[in-house]
Amino acid sequence: xxxxxxxxxxxxxxxxxxxxxxxxRASFRPVLLVLVPLLTLLMIWNLxxxxxxxxxxxxxxxxxxxxSNVRRLFATIFALMAMIGGFFAFQHARVVEMSASMxxxxxxxxxxxxxxxxxxxxxxxxxxxxxxxxxxxxxTEEARRAGIRYGIMHLIGGIVLKIGIEGVAVQTGSIxxxxxxxxxFATWMxxxxxxxxxxxPPVSAWLSDAYPEASPTGSxxxxxxxxxxxxxxxxxxxPGQQVLIWVGLYMIFYGIIYALMENDMRRILAYxxxxxxxxxxxxxxxxxxxxxxxxxxxxxxxxxxKALLLMSxxxxxxxxxxxxxxxxxxxxxxxxxxxxxxxxxxxxxSSFPYTSGFISKSMISQSAAYGELAFVWYGLVAAxxxxxxxxxxxxxxxxxxxxxxxxxPKDPSWNMQAAMIIFAVACVLLGVFPSLLYQFLPYEVTxxxxxxxxxxxxxxxxxxxxxxxxxTLPLMKRTLTISLDIDFFYRKLGxxxxxxxxxxxxxxxxxxxxxxxxxxxxxxQLWIRYHGPDGPLARTWPTGSMLLWVAxxxxxxxxxxxLL
Amino acid sequence: xxxxxxxxxxxxxxxxxxxxxxxxxENCPRVEVPDLKDGQxxxxxxxxxxxxxxWLFSGILALTVLAQLFIDVHDYFTVDGWFAxxxxxxxxxxxxxxxxAKVLGLFLKRPDTYYDDL
Numbered sequence: 302x303x304x305x306x307x308x309x310x311x312x313x314x315x316x317x318x319x320x321x322x323x324x325x326r327a328s329f330r331p332v333l334l335v336l337v338p339l340l341t342l343l344m345i346w347n348l349x350x351x352x353x354x355x356x357x358x359x360x361x362x363x364x365x366x367x368x369s370n371v372r373r374l375f376a377t378i379f380a381l382m383a384m385i386g387g388f389f390a391f392q393h394a395r396v397v398e399m400s401a402s403m404x405x406x407x408x409x410x411x412x413x414x415x416x417x418x419x420x421x422x423x424x425x426x427x428x429x430x431x432x433x434x435x436x437x438x439x440x441t442e443e444a445r446r447a448g449i450r451y452g453i454m455h456l457i458g459g460i461v462l463k464i465g466i467e468g469v470a471v472q473t474g475s476i477x478x479x480x481x482x483x484x485x486f487a488t489w490m491x492x493x494x495x496x497x498x499x500x501x502p503p504v505s506a507w508l509s510d511a512y513p514e515a516s517p518t519g520s521x522x523x524x525x526x527x528x529x530x531x532x533x534x535x536x537x538x539x540p541g542q543q544v545l546i547w548v549g550l551y552m553i554f555y556g557i558i559y560a561l562m563e564n565d566m567r568r569i570l571a572y573x574x575x576x577x578x579x580x581x582x583x584x585x586x587x588x589x590x591x592x593x594x595x596x597x598x599x600x601x602x603x604x605x606x607k608a609l610l611l612m613s614x615x616x617x618x619x620x621x622x623x624x625x626x627x628x629x630x631x632x633x634x635x636x637x638x639x640x641x642x643x644x645x646x647x648x649x650x651s652s653f654p655y656t657s658g659f660i661s662k663s664m665i666s667q668s669a670a671y672g673e674l675a676f677v678w679y680g681l682v683a684a685x686x687x688x689x690x691x692x693x694x695x696x697x698x699x700x701x702x703x704x705x706x707x708x709x710p711k712d713p714s715w716n717m718q719a720a721m722i723i724f725a726v727a728c729v730l731l732g733v734f735p736s737l738l739y740q741f742l743p744y745e746v747t748x749x750x751x752x753x754x755x756x757x758x759x760x761x762x763x764x765x766x767x768x769x770x771x772x773t774l775p776l777m778k779r780t781l782t783i784s785l786d787i788d789f790f791y792r793k794l795g796x797x798x799x800x801x802x803x804x805x806x807x808x809x810x811x812x813x814x815x816x817x818x819x820x821x822x823x824x825x826q827l828w829i830r831y832h833g834p835d836g837p838l839a840r841t842w843p844t845g846s847m848l849l850w851v852a853x854x855x856x857x858x859x860x861x862x863x864l865l
Numbered sequence: 866x867x868x869x870x871x872x873x874x875x876x877x878x879x880x881x882x883x884x885x886x887x888x889x890x891e892n893c894p895r896v897e898v899p900d901l902k903d904g905q906x907x908x909x910x911x912x913x914x915x916x917x918x919x920w921l922f923s924g925i926l927a928l929t930v931l932a933q934l935f936i937d938v939h940d941y942f943t944v945d946g947w948f949a950x951x952x953x954x955x956x957x958x959x960x961x962x963x964x965x966a967k968v969l970g971l972f973l974k975r976p977d978t979y980y981d982d983l
Contacts, residue, residue, distance in 0.1 A: 393887075440886040517889065554962075561966035562974060622890025625977075634907060635894075670941040678941065682951075683958035690959045705910070709894040754938045760929045761951035768926060769959035776967050782974040792980050 307354040310366045310414060311344045311376065312424065315383065315407035319431075322400040331716070334387030334399065338380040341410060345376045352416050361476055364416025371597050371743040375533045376413035378601045379406055382525040382608060389612055389720035390518035393619060398438035402522040405431040409526040413533060417476045418466040418491075421534065425462065425498075429455035432527055435519045436511050444514040450791070451511035454497065454504065455527075462494025481538050492539055499531035499582060500575045501548050505555055506786040508575055513567035513624070517615030520567055524574055524611050525604045532581045532600050541588025546677055549586055552579030553684045560691035561777070562784045564626050566614050566700050570607070573650065573692040576684070577603050583681065584665040587672055590744040595664030597742050602657035602731055606649035609724040610696065613643030616717050617700060620710035626779045631705035638712045640701040642721035649728040651693030651763060652685060657731035659759065660738070660750045667748065685759075686766035693763070694770045699779065926952075 318337030325333060348368040355364050383406035390399060408431060411424030429452070436448035468487025470476050481488045500508040512523045539545060556576025560569045577599070584596035616639045617632060618624055633640040645656070652658035666685065669678040712718055731738050739746040770777075831838045899906060908914055930949045940946025945954075 516887070557962055558966045558969060561963060562970045564977065619889050621893045622888065631910075633909075673941075675942050679954075682945075682954065683962075686955040686959050687962050690962065705898050705900055705907075707896050707898040707900065709896055710890065753936045757929060757932045757936050758938055758951040761933075761949070762955040764922075764926055764929055765952045765955040766959045768922075769956050769963065773960065773963040776963055780970075780974065781977050782970075783977045783979060784970065785973040785975060 307348075307366055310354060310411060311341050311348070312407045312411035312414070314341045314344065315380075315403055315410060319400045319403035319407060322403060323396050330396075330399065331388065331391045334391055334403070335384055337403065338384035338387070338406070341380045341383075342377060345373055345380060345410075348373065348414075355416075358419060361417070361419060361470070363419050363476070365420055366414045367416030367478070368414060369743075370741060371533070371536065371593075372413045374597055374601060374741050374743075375529065376410045377741075378604050379409040379413060379526060379529075382406065382522075382604055385720050385723055386518075386522045386525070386608060389521060389615075389717055392714050392716055394516060394518040395438055395440075398435055398516060398519055401431045401434035401438065402519070405435060405522065405526055409530050412530045415478060417478055418469065419476055421478060422459070422463060422466055425530070426459050428527060428530065429459055432523060435523055436515050438519050439515045441514070444516075447511045447514040450788070451507060454507040458494050458497030460494075461490050461497065465490030465492075465494055478537050480540055483539070483542055483544070492542070495531050495534045495538065496548065498527050499535065499578055500528055500552070501582065502551050502555065503787050505552065505575050506788040509559070509563075509568050509571040509786075510788050512571045512574075513565055517618040520571075521608050521611045521615055524570075524607045528574060528578045529600050529604060532578060532585070532596065535582065535585045536593060536596055540585055540593060543586055545582050545586030546674070547586075549579045549582030549584075550677065550680050550684075552576065552582060553680070554687070555579075557684065557687040557691045559784055559786070560695070562782075564779050564782060565624055566617070566626055566629065566696060567611065567624055568783075569626075569692065569696055570610050570614060573610075573688070573696075574607060576688060576691070577607065577650065580662055580665055580681070580684070583677065584668065587665070587668050587674070587677075589668050589672060591664055591671065591748060592668035594739075594742040594744050594746055594748070595661060595668060598661035598664060598738055599658075601738060602649065602661045602728070605724050605727050605731075606646045606657060609642060609646035609721060609728065610650065610692070612717065612721045612724065613639050613646060614696075614700070616713040616721070617710070619713055619717070621708050623706075623708070625781070626699035627781060629700050629706055629708070630703040631701075632708060632710065633701045634705075635709045636701070636712050638718050639721065640697070642725040643701060644697045645725040645728055647693045647697045649732070651689035652759065653689075653693070653763060654751075654756055654759060655729065655732040657728045657738075659732055660735040661731075663750055663755065663759070664748055682762065686762050686769075689763045689766040690770050694767055695777070698770075 315337055318333060322330060322333055348366070350368050350370070352364045352367045354366040355362055357363070383403060386406075387399060387402065390402070394402075405428055408424045408428035411427065412421055415421035415424055433448050433452040433455070436451050437444060439447070465487045466476070468485065468490060469481070472485060472487060481491065483489060483492065497504055508528070512520050515523055535545065552575050556572045556574070556579060560572035560576070563569045563572060581596045581599055581603075584592045584599065614624075617629065617636070620636065621629070621632075623629055649656035649658045652662045662685065666678060666681040669681055735750055739748075830836055833839065905911065930952050933948060938946060938950075944950060
């Protein structure tokens, strides 16, 4: 059965679910957390291609649901993520967080099917709102502040996007979601608005600032939606825009370098989100069928292994209360399930053969080779090695292995273990049977990931990157530090300048008070003193003194005339 | 979670009404380091095991390079077809990134309490 006439968008099921979550009995919540995304999935997979639901809004014909295979693929992984993420969370997360996460995922599903820019914008802002709530659910003072910064960043991004959308609507009369040309201010604004959500430079810092402050379960949810809906939007709106290649390359290396400097394990993983999204942005920039297939596949597998990595980090936090590499280490002894699942996620992010990353990321670098983009290709290969370095080994090594921290936590609750195992199995399954994913990609796949030379070259690359890690281990000694980023300007310099501005205002106000206001009050007295009845300027002058002054003036004139 | 958040401040904020921070891992078991059983550490961290692992790792590294003698590696540009290109390129670029991060760290690293005092 397929649906060609719809009553409501698939996102509405999850919005309803989000509203029900707080009011149902606690024991029914896990059922709802699984059932609602499942129903959504069912609906998603029964949608025909094409525009399925329209409405009139503000005088525009908006397309609430437009389905195609790439949209369906993204919506699928979003719904799956909501399901497994919710299942992972239900014993530890607050109800607010579970409900907000569900609404956040609903926004992502809504964006996936948005046929026009207005619908896209509405769901986009919906995501911004509820993701901010998820950050706040971290429940600490740091989370409160980070949530405010996160919210402001995304509202600014939303405004920029809206300016662009309005411009496009006025100039072209069309609000269709379709490939746009970067030939006007308006389309540039749309691109910038979308790129802000993709954590592109110069504002990449919002991601590593906010996500690690959420709760151990919240950061799992956060890792999936915002950046990947931005990738989908780029894929639909700006395929083949060359500028994206350079933006993506910057993001790739930014992520690696900052992750190498970082000590907090969730911030390491946050930087590696920027890194991985960078690969996708490069793929959109290359824009060939192979590249766009690679982008879609990589977004799909990335959501799974990144969630898996953050789940293992979340499990460690729930069990130990520690989040810094300097406090952790040696946990493999008592947390074997978490350590194994985390390591599988780490191998998948590094594109190790027979994991999901291997079959997806390689399509993007391959497309650079076919496109004869030598510089880009060398960059991507170096970065692939760098991913193994900063996420593939660094994360599991410092958390689960290295020196013994003496901590002996148990593996987390059964549902957390089950969620991790499901995603770990998914990473391996997709890696071993790539056709599971390839059949759903936007274009027909002719790419063959498993060739002898690809296996050998990838193993060489990764294992020698591993060698580099252990050789340079002394250089990577963890320090109790954070690294300055663009957020320095609004977290430190801005407030400091504001404080000194206020300080100088007070000083100036004081000066003004003494010099102007107080003097002003004295003005009438001064007037009386000099011009009053007894004032020196009001006295009558004796004739003699006037004569004297006339004589002085004449002498001055004479001397002056003589000199000239 | 290493520092206890300031509860009173949070309660004053209407945005945060009802949200209390959760403290995780309070009862996480700990042992004295080094943890020795029968005078021996865990088998995985014994010097002997580590030496063995290094030998194993070196063997695998050598194998991946030697495999190129039997497998034709397709080249797209020029350098990438050279023998052991991926091994050398992977190693050198990682070395470069680690050193670059180290140097950049000298300028950008701050104590992790840097933003706390505002």
